[in-house]
Amino acid sequence: MPRATVARIDLDALKHNYRLAQAKAKAGTAQAMAVVKADGYGHGIRAVAQALADDAGKFAVACVEEALEIRAAGLSQSVVMLQGVHSREDVDLCRQQCFEPVLHNNLQLEWLAASRAPRYWLKVNTGMNRLGFRPEDLPAVMENLERVERRAELQGFVTHFACADDTASTMTQQQTRIFEQATGAWPSLMRSVGNSAAHFLPEQPLYDWSRPGIMLYGASPMIGKTGAELGLEPVMTLEAPLITTRVVRPGESIGYGSTWVADTETRMGMVAIGYGDGYPRHAGTGTPAAVRGQRIGLLGRVSMDMLAVDLTAVPEAQEGDMVELWGKTVSVDEVAGCAGTIGYELLTGVTARVPRDCR
Template structure:
């Protein structure tokens, strides 16, 4: 029996979710986003499983090179682009595509001397105000990229939505409208839709969609879970019951004594904590799946352990498996109970957790 929490990664569920993206955006190619260690699921193993994706996207060059070193040959796009001109020969040698989102990058491309040409995606800031050129810069950037000898003909045009996960927001429509106005008359392929837009904004699908979170079976909408969109959870995080304790009515539990028993009950101690990536700020009552039922968190999350209220008639035994999130218990619920988002929970899993690929 493992003494470590276990993250089981269901690769069949991952492939199902990619097919679901195909169903939602049947006329689009899929740029599968694998940044941040594939949202905590394992960069290389996820890429190896997504054989039907058209291309991969990562944030930084080290992630792209890790994929190439592992033998991944599909197109790879650097979403943050390159940071300095010295990286350009590395991009060319490894057949990496780059996003261009500022003047320094454009100048570097114009001034470089390469033995080949790079595929470029031009990012326009239509309202996110994070990365991307200003709308007023688009015409000049577009012209200069077409004239640049280091750039392959046929640049791609992209933007990023800031509020696609807010279904009642008008900002996504406004961003989509601005983008279409700017590129009117241009024949280049486009990419706008992230996970939320794939689900909720079909007018944004264009030639390329960029699924990230939904590939892992998770909804980007705070009030929904992935199963509502016919997605399957990919990660199942579990651990074991390592202690049982009887407490009487009125006794307090854990650091600070923030949880108090309202009746005599049995407590269970589970071997997982914030040192493994379980959210430290999970509230009392946050659900854990144990022996076919939900039990609630009792007291503060510790570095290595959590405590749950098993109830006065508990029949649970030492060594029983406890599921922190997975098919039995949606990670979206744990995120809400912890005052965070599923992205953070996934990305915070630490090396102490044992990954198993199914």
């Protein structure tokens, strides 16, 4: 019989979060494409896409492998590929499958010119300096697309914000201004700028298509705000069973490195999950978890397959009880903060040996 460790996926919460994103997008003039890259942020790309199929007009992924997963799920929506294409053959596949690559360099444009063109987007580098054409290069790019007769399939322009999660930063306003100036000569083409954080910035234009990602899964995209404070519902609840309980005496330690030593008699339990399952190894003593609806804390180091928790506050807890590592009682963002990382990493890092129970 397999161990009971599981990631429970609440598809109703997912739909709630998408509809919130869509409502914020529609408050302007935009529609929300659902970003389901990285296996639906660790939730299972097929289940996530199928759950959103009745609401989402487009999906967005990073690469062609993920786009093909959406087709394998039986869905026909357009799929925007945010990293573009990695070979000329991918251009032909995009046309056949109604994928919309976001092209960001001259090599990709050469592949486009040598192929039957799919619908596509152009990435504009407004200051993040990862991918995209510089604004001053855009007129020459557009002229070249006219010359090779690939302008008709162009859907519009995309950029990505570097600091939208930080309301104290002025960079988002700067990037927005640069983007408007760079693309203003082509008003008939669509524009897309809005990551999850941009949905929560007052007066931030989202143009034609926003791109909600982490907010769909209930984690906060904003510095200093929880998902719940933003109206989001957690989608993943990561649970594992207590497999033993014991009383640790004063002076005794727990786990590798003996990093936690009891100063009083302490009832503790071992939980069947560890960094081999994607739980963060750097989550130390005091990182919150929950059992029987009550919050408890970790003790000592996280091992590959197990971790220890303090059961002092829940004396009735026993072997077989399920421990919530994150979910509705303990947010993934809170655990991430204790581990020195972000909720994105935790959700996408849950490994394949943890089954997803989607319902």
